[in-house]
Amino acid sequence: MKRQNISSGAVWEDIVGYSRAVRIGHVVEVAGTTATDGDQVIGIGNAYEQTRYVLQKIERALHEAGATLQDVVRTRIFVTDISQWEEVGRAHGEFFRNIKPAATMVEVSALIQPELLVEIEATAIITQDPA
Template structure:
């Protein structure tokens, strides 16, 4: 199988040289995804709302790749303020309660101060 590159249309993909997601073999690797709403060209100030939008963006990339949220096997959560993670738990439960992938959380600055969470995933291709 050849590699398939998936774009979200973000200007940063071409400027920096990355893809929203890459299909390689039986897996989809989704880049760190923020809560930016591409439809409204905005980002919420609320971390839980950003987390929910992250999953909308991730779900769109996974669908285009031939996968789904149910196929996620690995999560990485990055937050500038680790105290913001707990307010996201209901959102994570909503999206991943039955999936229960392996996960890691760490605290680090993000590219823009408006970004309160970034989520990276690895998923299997749907069979």
């Protein structure tokens, strides 16, 4: 099967050796995604805004891979403060309320920058070509 690497253009992709997303066959894996635009953190101090921004980035990567949010079967949400789960969950629900992928949310001690509150991974399985 052909492999398609999707880049977000982040400088860290070449340094660390990763892609924003990878598609092989009908499966798309989206790497851990944070609320960064270049080296700027979006939504500092606001878990809801960071989650929305992250999910928008994930949606763009999925589209580039030929998938949609409808194809997402799993999300993994890493938060630095589990007490903010409701704000993170509210934003996740705005994107996935009717799709309902399997989802996990766990608290971690830190993300790569102290201002980051949320990191999300996603797995999509394309069941049909988008129209």
